[in-house]
Amino acid sequence: MDAEKKSALRQGNIVIVLLAILTLVEFFIALQFGTAVFLFIVALIKAALVVQYFMHVYRLWREESH
Numbered sequence: 001m002d003a004e005k006k007s008a009l010r011q012g013n014i015v016i017v018l019l020a021i022l023t024l025v026e027f028f029i030a031l032q033f034g035t036a037v038f039l040f041i042v043a044l045i046k047a048a049l050v051v052q053y054f055m056h057v058y059r060l061w062r063e064e065s066h
Helices: 003-032 036-054 057-061
Strands: none
16 A cells, blocks of 8 residues: 555544544533533534545645646
8 A cells, every 4th residue: 555545544443533533522521511502512523524525625626637
């Protein structure tokens, strides 16, 4: 496996672990505080991770290579 694939796989694993951790944080926030403000902030962070990594939005601002 070349270095580029390993890097992409590692980054994907990190994002998945971060999403799982943020989901647990949401759960505990809901149990302890029950306020929607904190839950909304965590949901925005999760949405940003999904959009950035899985939807490849960062490619929109790259120059096209031929």
